Amino acid sequence: MSGNRLELRHLRKSFGGLDVLADISLTVQAGEFVSILGPSGAGKSTIFKVLTGSVQPDGGAIMFDGDPLTKEKRPFAFMPQRDALMPWRRIIDNATLGLEVQGVTRKVARTRVAPIFAEFGLEGFERHYPAQLSGGMRQRAALLRTVVQHRDMLLLDEPFGALDALTRAGMQRWLQSMWERHRWTVLLVTHDVREAVFLSDRIYVLTGRPARVQTEITVPLPHPRIDLATPEASAVEASLLQILLNPDQRS
Numbered sequence: 001m002s003g004n005r006l007e008l009r010h011l012r013k014s015f016g017g018l019d020v021l022a023d024i025s026l027t028v029q030a031g032e033f034v035s036i037l038g039p040s041g042a043g044k045s046t047i048f049k050v051l052t053g054s055v056q057p058d059g060g061a062i063m064f065d066g067d068p069l070t071k072e073k074r075p076f077a078f079m080p081q082r083d084a085l086m087p088w089r090r091i092i093d094n095a096t097l098g099l100e101v102q103g104v105t106r107k108v109a110r111t112r113v114a115p116i117f118a119e120f121g122l123e124g125f126e127r128h129y130p131a132q133l134s135g136g137m138r139q140r141a142a143l144l145r146t147v148v149q150h151r152d153m154l155l156l157d158e159p160f161g162a163l164d165a166l167t168r169a170g171m172q173r174w175l176q177s178m179w180e181r182h183r184w185t186v187l188l189v190t191h192d193v194r195e196a197v198f199l200s201d202r203i204y205v206l207t208g209r210p211a212r213v214q215t216e217i218t219v220p221l222p223h224p225r226i227d228l229a230t231p232e233a234s235a236v237e238a239s240l241l242q243i244l245l246n247p248d249q250r251s
């Protein structure tokens, strides 16, 4: 029995003749915030597609709490790259969507999600439509919809990629504080080095396609991470950039 919540063992995937994942092994422990950092097009989203079952791997194994992941076992709540809110549904009804898919009635789902709107900075916007919210608010609504599903683990695919730099920095701080309060188990995909350093306990750096795990680092910075302009944080960032920009040099 392993102590890992999630363990990927030598995952491989090709699409037609295109090798996308060459060899992906990684672990995530309960309550840990782990990021996958890699160049654009490396195959990061494909890892999530394999985890959520929309893509079948060609080889390797996925273990969850020590057992192979089965079709019946769905421990992940997935938040896609774009906020993917339905424009015709009010924010409260977007927030209930994941629960409704699980079979909860909309009425019951509403009573479950309503009390947490304030924590997500969305109080008073329950009856607004997505287009009436800022980009940051839409992402918070999408995250709310993800966490209320009460799955064992959150998969976040570049959740702030489409936001402007200032909003993104605010959202990273907010996500960090939320994680510290709730200690969700999180696997985040990003190509933003600073974001990975700011949020993660550990980071897996991927090579370009076909993706392999090039390096795994533990971020040696204490929580909460209020300031990223410290020499320690800058040194971690610099070494990650060095690895990403010089993929052939072993670190």
Ligand SMILES: Nc1ncnc2c1ncn2[C@@H]1O[C@H](COP(=O)(O)OP(=O)(O)OP(=O)(O)O)[C@@H](O)[C@H]1O
Residues within 6 Å of the ligand: 015, 020, 038, 039, 040, 041, 042, 043, 044, 045, 046, 047, 191
């Ligand atoms: N269903 C599919 N069929 C064919 N090719 C696919 C499929 N899904 C992904 N690919 C290809 O796999 C490669 C990796 O895509 P993926 O979206 O996983 O990369 P990524 O690292 O998440 O990229 P980005 O950082 O730009 O979002 C791309 O070349 C993409 O075209």
